[in-house]
Amino acid sequence: MSDPTVTVVLIEDDRHIRRYLRTSLENEAMRVFDVETGQQGIAMTASTKPDLVIVDLGLPDIDGLHVIRQLRGWSDVPIIVLSGRTRDEEKIAALDAGADDYLTKPFSIAELEARIRALLRRQNRCVIAESARVSFGAVTIDLVARSVQCDCEAVHLTPVEYRLLVALVRHAGCVMTHHQLLQEVWGPDHAECHHYLRIYMAHLRQKLERNPAQPEHIVTETGVGYRLVGVST
Structure with a gap:
């Protein structure tokens, strides 16, 4: 991914994962704003207007589902959930709340980057026009x-x-x-x-x-x- 204009907000309370993701995504020429709480993530998304948000569900202040619902109240930014929760019901709840994709931990950084590329392509197309x-x-x-x-x-x-x-x-x-x-x-x-x-x-x-x-x-x-x-x- 070589587009230096891509901006990502990363909402993750585990500092080791946060550092790993930030380094990996910045190596792909993305700009990353990382925060550790849901409220910080909502505020950061509002202020930076990123191209994509990555959010964990198990945050220290509010549940990631609440973050997704809050963001969907005013933004259509692509959202990827990155979580240790593996039950189908939890994945479905996150997607129904408004997330666009769901990746479970442990995860492959190559797969995450591929899913980011797919979501950004879709966002750049927006909704496919009726004439398409x-x-x-x-x-x-x-x-x-x-x-x-x-x-x-x-x-x-x-x-x-x-x-x-x-x-x-x-x-x-x-x-x-x-x-x-x-x-x-x-x-x-x-x-x-x-x-x-x-x-x-x-x-x-x-x-x-x-x-x-x-x-x-x-x-x-x-x-x-x-x-x-x-x-x-």
Whole structure:
């Protein structure tokens, strides 16, 4: 990552992890403001207007979930959770609160940097415009014509399959929880019908992935949701 204009606010109470992350990210030409409490993190985000926030959940003053909710009240800055909490319920709670991604400790700095790059690409695109044509792998989607092609041949998607695909495209690179996808595609009355997702994701993979049993683009985040990777405009 060579863009020296990228600014990151790091909210982490463990000083060793904080120092390690700051050094690693600054080696990638990023500017890092690191703080140890949630309140400091909220204030620092407000004053520096960063490109990305990294937040731990177990902070000494307030829970990281509260930090995420506070930030989402006035900012759409990409947020990555970096936490030792590994239960699916905790990951889902953080993502539903407004986080864009979740990485558990211990973590690979290379993976964190890759996820940062993915979120920044998405932020730079903002929301994909209705006039856009987007692609991943051999798939091309025309959001105006509402058409999908794979290997230059038309692919027939049902209305639900298409809505599901568009939801993934509009949040490309980010984890979408089961709850978020169900609400966006089927509505609030079906927010717990996880079996719907399994069925329709299988349909999408069968139609769009080269090897549906080992998907490269429509990726499962086990116990949490799904992520669409490799999208370009």
